[in-house]
Amino acid sequence: MKRSIxxxxxxxxxxxxxxxxxxxxxxxxxxxxxxQLLVDQDSxxxxxxxxxxxxxxxxxxxxxxxxxxxxxxKCNQDKILSHTIISEExxxxxxxxxxxxxxxxxxxxxxxxxxxxxxxKDASAGSIDEILINYLCIQKKxxx
Numbered sequence: 818m819k820r821s822i823x824x825x826x827x828x829x830x831x832x833x834x835x836x837x838x839x840x841x842x843x844x845x846x847x848x849x850x851x852x853q854l855l856v857d858q859d860s861x862x863x864x865x866x867x868x869x870x871x872x873x874x875x876x877x878x879x880x881x882x883x884x885x886x887x888x889x890x891k892c893n894q895d896k897i898l899s900h901t902i903i904s905e906e907x908x909x910x911x912x913x914x915x916x917x918x919x920x921x922x923x924x925x926x927x928x929x930x931x932x933x934x935x936x937x938k939d940a941s942a943g944s945i946d947e948i949l950i951n952y953l954c955i956q957k958k959x960x961x
Contacts, residue, residue: 841874845948852877854945856952867909869953870917875901897924903933909954913937914946 840858853876860872904917940946
C-alpha cells in the first residue's frame, strides 16, 4: 500500500515537472513585490472560438524576515509557498478567463494539486487577470 502511494506521488511530481514547460516569460509583478506573474510560452495553445489555454506561474518572493506568509490551501499547517502553477483558459472574444487546475509548490513539503474547473469570470480593471488577458490575446492577435 505504501509503495503504491509512493508511486502515485512520484507520478504526480513527474507530470508536474513535465507540465511546467521550459520557456517562462515574466509578464508583470504586483506592486508590493510579493509575487511575479509568468507565462510558459511553450504551453500556449490556441483553441477554437478564440480561446487560449496556457500555464501561468505565480512566483512568490520569500520575505527577508523568513516569516511564513502564505498558508497551505488544504492543511492545518503554515507552509512556505514557493510558486503556484495554474492552467488557465482565456476567451479573447469576451475577455474572460477561468482556472482549470492548480499545483502549489512549497519550499518545505510536497506539492498540492487541485482540479478547479471554475466558471468563466470577468477580470477587474487593472488586475493581474486583466494583464494576463491582455498579454495572451494581444500576442495571439499579433501572430495572425
